[in-house]
Amino acid sequence: MVTVHLRLPTSVPEARECLSEGAVPIGGATLxxxxxxxxxxxxxxxxxxxLPEANVLERGRVGAAVVLHRMDGRMPDALRLAASQVGTGAVRRSATVGGNVVGSTLRCLLPAALVLDARATVLEADGVRETDLAELIAKRPLLLSLGWRDPIASAFFKGAGEAGGAPPLVVASALHDDDGTAVLRVALRDGHEFLAASVPRAADTARTLGALRDSALADAPPAAWDVIRSQAESLPT
Ligand SMILES: Cc1cc2nc3c(=O)[nH]c(=O)nc-3n(C[C@H](O)[C@H](O)[C@H](O)COP(=O)(O)OP(=O)(O)OC[C@H]3O[C@@H](n4cnc5c(N)ncnc54)[C@H](O)[C@@H]3O)c2cc1C
Known part of the structure; x- marks a missing residue:
């Protein structure tokens, strides 16, 4: 018979102790x-x-232990819509933010987190610290929560996928007020690759798209550009 000792820390120092004793992070165990x-x-x-720090669900922050089906109108549209389209209802009732962003390979939530320019609060052997999403994905520390400054508006698209096929295209956009300048941030998943870029939002969409084509999104597939155009047009002026 298999016995796994499941530990349920109620404070950050307790979680740190579990970590130092080699306990493996577990979310909803869907993977x-x-x-x-x-x-x-x-x-x-x-x-x-x-752990309270991992269960926060409020404007500007979501805990790593929050299950996807709880992500409601307190979340920006991009993040809420991304969570609502992961897997089946049964998966969304068990799968957590931490399991999706850090532990899965599909990471439908990641493009949404990227356009929010989210920061990750993580716990490591030497304590709690903040890091960016690139480091979170590369090093996969224990995620406690994601935090961001709410955008003016955001959007999310997920293409139709075939069972066993390549992951469907995912595109997220968010319009931010960056000290009085409107900035459009776009991120996408192409296969298992994630791309993101920010450009000042021009009065005319063609110029905004031109700037995006010269950015890190230059290699985005043609299908993505139709979605990016429609999201850029739909976000408020
Ligand atoms: C039928 C099905 C359909 C799916 N469809 C999609 C989809 O459309 N889009 C998509 O993005 N995903 C999809 N997935 C994958 C889904 O994202 C993951 O199953 C889920 O997010 C994992 O979450 P979990 O809480 O169950 O993680 P677990 O299975 O508990 O853990 C998965 C990994 O994450 C690690 N982990 C968990 N919590 C943390 C944490 N706080 N910090 C660091 N590491 C942590 C674990 O150690 C483990 O390595 C699907 C899965 C299934 C089964």
Missing amino acids: LWATWQRDGFPQQAMSLRE
């Missing part, structure tokens, strides 16, 4: 269960579901 069955079970796992 982990199959991994453990294939590769073997760890001695101990740590769920953040009793």
Whole structure:
């Protein structure tokens, strides 16, 4: 019989202790269960579901232990819509923000987090710190929460996917007020690759799109440009 000691820290110092003792982070186990069955079970796992810092759900912040189906109108549209289109209802009732952004390969929430320019609050052996999304994805530390400054408006698109096929195109956009300048931030998932760029929002959409074509999005597939254009046109002027 398999026994995994599930630890439920209720404070950050307790979570740090679990981490230092090798407990594996677990969200809703929608991915982990199959991994453990294939590769073997760890001695101990740590769920953040009793940790207040990982359960915050408010304007400008969402905790890593929040399950996707709880992400409501307090979230910017891009993030709420991204969460509402992950997998099936059963997956969304179990899967967590931390499991999706840090632990999955699909990461439908990531383009939305990228356009919000979200910062990650993480816990490591030497304590809590803030980092950016690139480092979060590269190093995969324990995520406590994501925080951002709310945009003026945001949008999200996910293409139709085929079972077992390539991940569908995902495009997110957000319009920000950057010290009086309107800035459009666009991010997308193309296959398993993520691209993001920000440009000043010009009065005319063609100029904004021109600037985006000269950015890190230059290699985005043609289908993405139709979506980017429509999102750029739909966001308020
Ligand atoms: C049927 C099905 C359909 C799916 N469709 C989509 C889809 O359309 N789009 C999409 O993006 N995803 C999709 N997924 C994947 C889904 O995103 C993941 O299953 C889910 O987000 C994982 O969340 P979880 O809380 O269950 O993570 P778990 O399975 O518990 O953990 C997964 C990994 O994340 C790590 N982890 C968990 N929490 C944290 C944390 N706080 N900090 C650091 N690491 C952590 C774990 O250690 C583990 O390595 C689908 C999955 C299924 C089963």
